[in-house]
């Protein structure tokens with residue numbers, strides 16, 4: 001796709017676009033060098049570029065969330081593996097920013113090593129018996145002196161096989177009271193903690209997924225995030241952050257897919273003319289651009305709200321709408337690219353091979369879209385429960 005065409009779709013604030021371009025150019029040679037490396041080496045290479053570094057609140061414009069979103073978009077545009085972009089975005093927006101909110105600046109400095117990429121976090125909520133319903137969780141933390149003893153298992157956790165520290169949600173009281181859950185942050189090398197099964201995935205296969213098993217693991221008092229019983233509030237914060245901006249990881253892959261499909265449609269000859277001369281083909285390309293444009297505007301608008309100091313939890317409804325909209329646009333854009341690529345979409349060794357599983361997974365993680373829709377309707381006043 002020509003530079004002019006790309007520029008037509010990049011209409012954000014100049015300082016934000018500059019960060020996107022800077023990180024695209026910084027990451028491009030690194031992406032080529034690390035293509036055959038394992039996940040942890042790729043993670044560190046991106047961290048060495050400053051991808052996980054949060055700008056302080058006093059940084060010059062744009063604000064820290066917008067900056068991080070632009071950085072993630074830039075590395076995606078450079079061709080960084082979508083699974084890697086997803087994992088980086090997940091840690092940045094679903095863990096680092098909410099932890100900085102929760103811990104305050106002083107305590108946050110204690111987890112500064114996370115920003116250097118040498119310590120990897122994971123967010124452990126889901127269990128084998130239940131994902132969507134947090135109150136079905138069976139992992140329990142009971143008081144023991146000034147600390148807690150943790151028993152249970154968390155499953156389908158991104159980065160669990162390689163993570164160094166985890167945010168873990170556990171039951172500290174019985175029943176479905178909003179105060180029955182608590183959140184903890186602790187290192188994964190404590191006695192009584194082991195890694196369980198590792199799961200191969202069809203979606204985002206480069207980022208490892210696995211299980212964490214707790215067998216009488218003793219957590220120090222300092223592991224508790226917030227107060228005992230405030231787990232649901234911590235979860236509301238991490239999930240609102242995540243739903244607001246995690247799909248920023250898709251912006252680079254979406255732009256690359258659009259550019260590749262435009263080139264293909266313009267170059268391919270069909271019925272004695274360029275394939276792109278068909279109005280139906282042009283319509284699909286425009287729909288792809290629309291999906292990308294809508295997603296970009298929404299994600300940067302959420303980042304601006306967070307930068308303006310709006311607490312993430314106040315943005316829960318908009319965060320859910322953004323997550324639904326961008327994930328479904330990512331799927332739609334990929335469907336159009338798949339249709340226009342014909343058989344080549346299904347041949348992994350071809351440039352036009354399509355990845356539908358990655359975008360489809362976005363319909364499930366960070367809250368299944370069906371359940372998010374129920375929550376949005378409830379906020380609008382319908383008497384509907386999950």
Ligand SMILES: Cc1cc2nc3c(=O)[nH]c(=O)nc-3n(C[C@H](O)[C@H](O)[C@H](O)COP(=O)(O)OP(=O)(O)OC[C@H]3O[C@@H](n4cnc5c(N)ncnc54)[C@H](O)[C@@H]3O)c2cc1C
Nearest residue numbers: 123124125126130131132156157158361364365368370386
């Ligand atoms: C790529 C990927 C990465 C992930 N990473 C993590 C991670 O790092 N940490 C973590 O804790 N979890 C993670 N998960 C797990 C994810 O959070 C769960 O898959 C999700 O919460 C849904 O749980 P479930 O898969 O058990 O689906 P279920 O709860 O069984 O729901 C399946 C589907 O049923 C429908 N459904 C169920 N109940 C209702 C209802 N009441 N109303 C309407 N529809 C309903 C929805 O369509 C829903 O999608 C990840 C998942 C994926 C795909």
